[in-house]
Amino acid sequence: MRGFWSTEHVKAAEDRLLARTPEGALMRRASFGVATVALELLGGRRRVGLLVGAGNNGGDALWAGYFLRRRGVAVTAVLLDPDRAHPAGLAAFRRAGGRVASELPEVDLVVDGVVGLSASGPLRPAAAAHVAKVTAPVLAVDLPSGVDPDTGVTGGPFVEAHTTVTFGCRKPVHALADCGDVRLVDIGLQPELPGPDLMELEDADVAFAWPVPGVGDDKYSQGVTGIAAGSATYPGAAVLSTGASVLATSGMVRYAGQAADAVRARWPESICTGSITDAGRVQAWSVGPGLGTGLSAENVLRYVLDAGVPVCADADAITMFANNPDLWDARDPDTTVVLTPHDREYARLMGEEVGTDRVAAAKRAAERFNAVLLLKGNTTIVADPGGAVAVNRSRSAWPATAGSGDVLSGMIGSLLAAGVYPLLAAACAAHVHALAGELAADGAPIPASSLMAAIPDAIRSVRAVTP
Numbered sequence: 527m528r529g530f531w532s533t534e535h536v537k538a539a540e541d542r543l544l545a546r547t548p549e550g551a552l553m554r555r556a557s558f559g560v561a562t563v564a565l566e567l568l569g570g571r572r573r574v575g576l577l578v579g580a581g582n583n584g585g586d587a588l589w590a591g592y593f594l595r596r597r598g599v600a601v602t603a604v605l606l607d608p609d610r611a612h613p614a615g616l617a618a619f620r621r622a623g624g625r626v627a628s629e630l631p632e633v634d635l636v637v638d639g640v641v642g643l644s645a646s647g648p649l650r651p652a653a654a655a656h657v658a659k660v661t662a663p664v665l666a667v668d669l670p671s672g673v674d675p676d677t678g679v680t681g682g683p684f685v686e687a688h689t690t691v692t693f694g695c696r697k698p699v700h701a702l703a704d705c706g707d708v709r710l711v712d713i714g715l716q717p718e719l720p721g722p723d724l725m726e727l728e729d730a731d732v733a734f735a736w737p738v739p740g741v742g743d744d745k746y747s748q749g750v751t752g753i754a755a756g757s758a759t760y761p762g763a764a765v766l767s768t769g770a771s772v773l774a775t776s777g778m779v780r781y782a783g784q785a786a787d788a789v790r791a792r793w794p795e796s797i798c799t800g801s802i803t804d805a806g807r808v809q810a811w812s813v814g815p816g817l818g819t820g821l822s823a824e825n826v827l828r829y830v831l832d833a834g835v836p837v838c839a840d841a842d843a844i845t846m847f848a849n850n851p852d853l854w855d856a857r858d859p860d861t862t863v864v865l866t867p868h869d870r871e872y873a874r875l876m877g878e879e880v881g882t883d884r885v886a887a888a889k890r891a892a893e894r895f896n897a898v899l900l901l902k903g904n905t906t907i908v909a910d911p912g913g914a915v916a917v918n919r920s921r922s923a924w925p926a927t928a929g930s931g932d933v934l935s936g937m938i939g940s941l942l943a944a945g946v947y948p949l950l951a952a953a954c955a956a957h958v959h960a961l962a963g964e965l966a967a968d969g970a971p972i973p974a975s976s977l978m979a980a981i982p983d984a985i986r987s988v989r990a991v992t993p
């Protein structure tokens with residue numbers, strides 16, 4: 527698992543670490559890391575430019591310039607605020623033969639030390655003017671300047687980084703914005719940090735959490751998933767959701783709804799009934815895709831909320847909650863609910879737009895509904911009411927296709943039925959869903975049914991990393 531820490535927590539941890547470290551030691555360690563990565567990117571070329579801001583981020587750049595000079599690299603620094611340039615860094619840089627100029631010459635690599643953790647807002651005009659002229663690849667110090675460290679939001683000009691070198695720990699910007707290849711330099715900060723503010727599951731975490739049958743298991747012991755989706759008008763949603771659930775785990779799947787014939791024809795291993803009240807016992811319900819929003823759909827939603835098992839509520843279920851908040855009354859307060867809105871559904875549900883800070887938006891909704899909130903997007907955010915947040919970055923946008931969400935909610939239902947912790951169930955499903963989309967697409971558009979069919983390959987792929 528990768529952790530990401532907010533600037534507030536990083537700064538507090540840095541203060542504690544600074545108090546027991548000789549002056550300047552941390553910055554030298556950090557900037558030595560920058561210089562090492564710079565040399566690697568230079569690959570034998572020898573011209574580097576530094577864009578140096580007024581704070582310690584600029585100090586890191588100057589010290590990196592010092593180390594690069596000692597390796598014979600020609601380094602030119604542009605000081606954006608000469609009077610406030612880091613004094614010790616600037617002195618060391620000059621001592622080592624670094625040049626200060628008002629414009630960057632032609633270089634092979636630019637080190638962005640404009641602003642780091644104390645950034646606020648987009649690049650200021652002077653910095654933006656220099657950045658606009660850069661044609662060489664950029665190595666960002668700590669984070670690309672002009673991008674908000676905590677939200678990844680850009681509200682104007684910002685640096686586009688080829689690579690980012692960060693220190694001590696990753697920050698939310700590294701998960702929420704494009705920072706290029708992110709390298710982490712250890713400065714001994716970890717012991718000072720609390721739990722992460724954001725986490726990102728890696729293949730090994732997903733493999734560890736994914737339900738795998740043991741020798742003593744049978745179809746019931748692995749969890750029975752109920753799918754309440756689809757309608758006469760939208761049978762496809764039922765087929766996709768049920769299929770995803772069938773493929774995600776080896777527990778049993780029950781389908782209840784108007785698309786029973788279509789589901790039975792495609793997934794003979796599922797147990798299908800036309801009515802929710804005949805469905806039988808399940809360990810979790812996945813409800814909503816293609817269900818409709820009329821009275822009978824509302825009754826289905828009430829039924830599953832009252833069933834005393836975890837519920838994944840997607841698509842029309844979210845719209846019904848938005849139209850008729852009284853539906854929440856059917857929920858036993860202890861019942862786990864996972865909501866999976868896209869931005870428009872979020873706006874309907876919350877009565878406000880998602881806005882630029884997607885993590886904050888997901889946390890607000892999770893808290894308001896006492897639910898796990900999975901906010902769909904190229905970067906999927908999963909927040910739980912306790913404040914924990916997981917992000918999942920897709921490496922491709924091919925999964926953004928009709929029916930893709932039906933597949934996701936079926937998978938979440940399966941993991942909930944298997945007893946996976948709700949935040950983890952949603953985050954693991956998002957991870958495997960994105961990977962299945964990538965594997966299925968392989969560079970070309972895919973229908974959601976192909977994404978669904980790639981679920982086993984995606985699970986195999988994440989499990990391949992475990993010993």
Ligand SMILES: NC(=O)C1=CN([C@@H]2O[C@H](COP(=O)(O)OP(=O)(O)OC[C@H]3O[C@@H](n4cnc5c(N)ncnc54)[C@H](O)[C@@H]3O)[C@@H](O)[C@H]2O)[C@@H](O)CC1
Binds near residue numbers: 580642648650672
């Ligand atoms: N504190 C520490 O222990 C360490 C800090 N390090 C470095 O220190 C950085 C943080 O340094 P500082 O807190 O001095 O501040 P920064 O260097 O991030 O920012 C300096 C100043 O830039 C200005 N600024 C803010 N937003 C701007 C914008 N959008 N455009 C242009 N200028 C802007 C502000 O006047 C701000 O005070 C980290 O990102 C990291 O690079 C590292 O050396 C590792 C150790």
Ligand SMILES: [K+]
Binds near residue numbers: 583639667670671
């Ligand atoms: K920077």
